[in-house]
Amino acid sequence: MANTSKTRVLTANRLGDGRVVYLGDNGWTSDLDLARLVLTEADAETAEAAGLIGVAEREIVEPYLIDVEAESDGVQPLRLRERIRAEGPTTGNSRVAPQPEAA
Amino acid sequence: MYRYDEFDHAFVRDRTEQFRDQVNRRIAGDLTEDQFKPLRLMNGVYLQLHAYMLRIAIPYGTLSGRQMRKLAHISRTYDKDYGHFTTRQNLQFNWPKLEEIPAILEELAEVEMHAIQTSGNCIRNVTTDHFAGAAADEADDPRPWAEIIRQWSSLHPEFSFLPRKFKVAVTGAARDRAAIRVHDIGLELRRGGPENSLGFRVFLGGGQGRTPLVAKEVRDFVPEHELLAYLEAILRVYNRYGRRDNKFKARVKILVHERGIDEIRDAVEAEFADLRGGVLDIPAEAREKISAYFAPPDFETLPAKSDTLEAAWKADPVFGRWVARNTHPHKAPGYVSVTISLKPTGGVPGDAKSAQMDIVADLAERYSFDEIRVSHEQNLILPHVKKDDLPALYAVLVEAGLATGNAGFISDIIACPGLDYCALANARSIPIAQRLSERFADADRQADIGDLNLKISGCINACGHHHVGHIGILGVDRKGEEFYQITLGGAPGEDAAIGEIVGKGFATDEVVDAVETIVDTYLQHRSSRDEPFIDAYRRLGKAPFQEALYGS
Numbered sequence: 233m234a235n236t237s238k239t240r241v242l243t244a245n246r247l248g249d250g251r252v253v254y255l256g257d258n259g260w261t262s263d264l265d266l267a268r269l270v271l272t273e274a275d276a277e278t279a280e281a282a283g284l285i286g287v288a289e290r291e292i293v294e295p296y297l298i299d300v301e302a303e304s305d306g307v308q309p310l311r312l313r314e315r316i317r318a319e320g321p322t323t324g325n326s327r328v329a330p331q332p333e334a335a
Numbered sequence: 336m337y338r339y340d341e342f343d344h345a346f347v348r349d350r351t352e353q354f355r356d357q358v359n360r361r362i363a364g365d366l367t368e369d370q371f372k373p374l375r376l377m378n379g380v381y382l383q384l385h386a387y388m389l390r391i392a393i394p395y396g397t398l399s400g401r402q403m404r405k406l407a408h409i410s411r412t413y414d415k416d417y418g419h420f421t422t423r424q425n426l427q428f429n430w431p432k433l434e435e436i437p438a439i440l441e442e443l444a445e446v447e448m449h450a451i452q453t454s455g456n457c458i459r460n461v462t463t464d465h466f467a468g469a470a471a472d473e474a475d476d477p478r479p480w481a482e483i484i485r486q487w488s489s490l491h492p493e494f495s496f497l498p499r500k501f502k503v504a505v506t507g508a509a510r511d512r513a514a515i516r517v518h519d520i521g522l523e524l525r526r527g528g529p530e531n532s533l534g535f536r537v538f539l540g541g542g543q544g545r546t547p548l549v550a551k552e553v554r555d556f557v558p559e560h561e562l563l564a565y566l567e568a569i570l571r572v573y574n575r576y577g578r579r580d581n582k583f584k585a586r587v588k589i590l591v592h593e594r595g596i597d598e599i600r601d602a603v604e605a606e607f608a609d610l611r612g613g614v615l616d617i618p619a620e621a622r623e624k625i626s627a628y629f630a631p632p633d634f635e636t637l638p639a640k641s642d643t644l645e646a647a648w649k650a651d652p653v654f655g656r657w658v659a660r661n662t663h664p665h666k667a668p669g670y671v672s673v674t675i676s677l678k679p680t681g682g683v684p685g686d687a688k689s690a691q692m693d694i695v696a697d698l699a700e701r702y703s704f705d706e707i708r709v710s711h712e713q714n715l716i717l718p719h720v721k722k723d724d725l726p727a728l729y730a731v732l733v734e735a736g737l738a739t740g741n742a743g744f745i746s747d748i749i750a751c752p753g754l755d756y757c758a759l760a761n762a763r764s765i766p767i768a769q770r771l772s773e774r775f776a777d778a779d780r781q782a783d784i785g786d787l788n789l790k791i792s793g794c795i796n797a798c799g800h801h802h803v804g805h806i807g808i809l810g811v812d813r814k815g816e817e818f819y820q821i822t823l824g825g826a827p828g829e830d831a832a833i834g835e836i837v838g839k840g841f842a843t844d845e846v847v848d849a850v851e852t853i854v855d856t857y858l859q860h861r862s863s864r865d866e867p868f869i870d871a872y873r874r875l876g877k878a879p880f881q882e883a884l885y886g887s
C-alpha cells in the first residue's frame with residue numbers, strides 16, 4: 233500500500249438536489265471511483281480552486297477534502313462518515329425504496 | 336382542530352412564494368450560499384450528509400387524516416416513500432430536492448401546514464402531551480394554549496433573533512408525558528387559582544444537548560389570562576441577559592444555572608409586574624374562540640365496559656397484550672386513546688412508509704373523529720377510539736405492520752437519525768436501535784421487563800433524548816471508531832432526571848450485550864415484578880450495574 237494516508241478527494245453536495253458529489257477529471261461526479269485523486273499539496277490547491285469555482289457556478293456547496301484509500305478495486309473513504317456519504321444510509325427505508333435517480 | 340383564518344392562509348402563502356423566489360434567486364446566482372443558508376433554515380431546510388432535509392411543523396403534534404394523506408403524497412412524489420416522525424412532534428423528509436421544496440411547501444399550505452420556525456434561533460414548534468384533550472387524568476386541554484403561544488410567538492419581532500433556539504412544551508396533566516422539564520419553558524396547566532380556576536405551573540431552564548439540565552420551577556401559578564404576559568417577561572429577561580458571546584452558553588438553561596433561579600425569578604417578576612394587565616392580557620372571548628377549535632368531538636354515551644372488546648381479548652391473547660400496552664384511559668367512558676407503534680422489531684424508530692400514513696389517515700377518519708397525534712416518543716396516536724372498535728382497528732393495523740404492542744417497553748426506542756443521515760453525528764443510532772429491538776423482540780420477555788425507556792442519540796446534541804432515558808445511549812467518536820457511552824437513571828416525566836454515565840463506553844459490537852447485562856442485572860435485583868427499572872435503579876444506584884458490566 234503506497235502512502236495511502238496522503239490520498240485525498242474533493243467532495244461536496246450538489247446545489248440543486250443536495251446529493252453527494254466528487255470532483256472528477258471531467259467535472260463533478262457521484263461516482264467516487266471516478267474522483268480525481270489529490271496526492272500533493274499542489275493537487276490540493278488545484279482541487280480546492282475547482283471547488284470554489286463549483287460554488288461560484290452554483291453547481292455545488294460546501295466543498296472539502298476527504299482522506300481516501302485508492303486500491304486497484306476502487307476508492308474507499310477512510311472515515312465512516314464519508315463511507316456513509318458515498319454509499320448512502322447503512323440501513324432503513326431509503327435502501328429498499330426505488331431510488332428516483334437525479335439528473 | 337385549529338383551522339387557519341384568512342390571515343394565516345395569506346401568511347403561509349406569502350411565505351411559500353417568498354421562499355420560491357429565494358430558491359430561484361439562489362439557483363440563478365443572485366444569492367450566495369452564505370446569504371441563502373439562513374433563509375433556507377428559517378423555512379426548515381437543512382443540508383444533511385446525502386441530501387437536503389425538510390422539517391415540517393406539526394403544531395402540538397395534531398394532524399387530520401387529510402394532512403396525513405398529504406404527507407404520504409409528498410413522501411411518494413418528492414421523497415423516497417417514507418417520512419420520519421421526530422421527538423419534536425415534527426416530520427422530516429430526508430431526500431427532497433431544493434428545486435422541489437417550494438412545490439412541497441405549496442402542497443403543505445393546501446392542508447394548512449408549513450415548515451416555518453422549525454429551525455433557527457426563534458421559538459420553535461410548541462409541543463404537548465400526545466393524549467391532550469383525551470386523557471382521563473388531565474385538568475384541561477393544553478392545546479388551545481399551545482396555539483395561543485404559537486400565535487403570539489410566530490414572527491414576534493422581539494423574539495425572532497433570540498440568543499439561541501427556544502422550546503416550549505405544555506401539558507394539561509400532572510403526569511408529564513411531554514417532557515416539559517427538559518424544555519426551555521415547561522408549562523403545566525392545573526387548577527389552583529381562586530375558586531379552583533385554571534392556571535400554569537411554570538418551569539424554566541430545562542434542556543438537553545451538551546449541558547443537560549432539569550428545569551426549575553419559577554412560579555407555581557400564573558392565572559390563565561396572564562400567561563402571555565408572564566412568558567413575555569421571561570423572554571425579555573432572556574433576551575437581555577442571555578449570552579450571545581458563546582453559542583454553547585446561550586440557552587436559557589445556562590442563564591438560570593449561572594445566575595440562579597431566584598435572581599432570574601426576581602427579574603421575571605419585575606418585568607411581569609410591568610406587563611400584566613396590559614395588551615398581553617388574554618380576553619376571555621379570544622381564549623374561547625381558540626378553545627372552540629379544540630372542542631371535544633361528539634362522544635357517544637357509552638358504558639365504560641365493552642363486551643365486544645372483552646370477548647376479543649379473551650379470544651386472542653396477542654390482541655389482549657396490545658390493548659394492555661397500547662391504549663390509554665380516556666375522559667369519555669367507553670373510549671381510549673390508541674398508540675400506533677412505529678417501532679416494529681428491527682424497524683427504524685419513527686419511520687412510516689407512505690402507504691402506512693394513508694392507512695393511519697383512513698383509520699383516524701373511521702375511528703378517531705379524524706384526529707391523529709404524533710408523540711415525542713416517535714409513535715402515532717389515535718386519540719379518541721371506541722373500545723368497541725378496537726378489534727376492527729387492530730385487524731387493520733396488523734395488516735399494515737403497525738400492530739406492535741410495545742408502547743413503553745424497552746423496544747419502544749427513541750433514536751435520532753445519527754450518522755446514517757446527520758451531518759453533526761459521531762456515530763450511528765438507527766442500527767443500534769434495530770439490533771436492540773431484535774435482541775429484546777420476545778414479547779414475554781419485554782412484558783417481564785416492564786416499563787423501560789431506552790433512548791439513543793448519535794452525538795451530544797441529544798436529539799434522541801438519551802439524557803432522559805432510563806437507559807441512555809450516546810454515540811461518540813473514539814479515534815475514528817463508533818463508540819457508545821451508556822447512562823442510567825434518566826427520566827423525562829414529572830420525576831425528571833438526567834442519566835449518569837455508568838462507566839467507559841462500548842464498541843459497536845459490545846453495546847447490545849451491555850444493555851442486556853444491565854437489564855439482566857435489574858431483573859436479578861428488583862424487589863418484585865412491581866418494581867420498575869427506574870425505581871430499582873434509584874434504590875440500588877449504579878454499583879450493581881457497574882459490577883455486572885465491568886467486574887469489581
Ligand code: HEM
Nearest residue numbers: 381383421422423542543544545586751752757796797798
Ligand atoms: C439535521 C438534523 C439535525 C440537526 C442538525 C440537529 C441539531 C441540533 C442541535 C445543534 C441541538 C443542540 C441544541 C443545543 O444544545 O443548544 C439539537 C437538540 C435537539 N434536537 Fe436536533 N438536530 C437534528 C435532528 C433532530 C431530530 C431528527 C430530532 C427529533 C428526533 C431533533 C430533536 C432535538 C431535541 C429534542 C434536542 C434537545 C432538546 C434541546 O434543544 O435541549 N433534532 N439538535
Ligand code: SF4
Nearest residue numbers: 751757760793794798
Ligand atoms: S443527536 Fe446529534 S447525531 Fe443525532 S440528530 Fe441530533 S445532531 Fe444529529
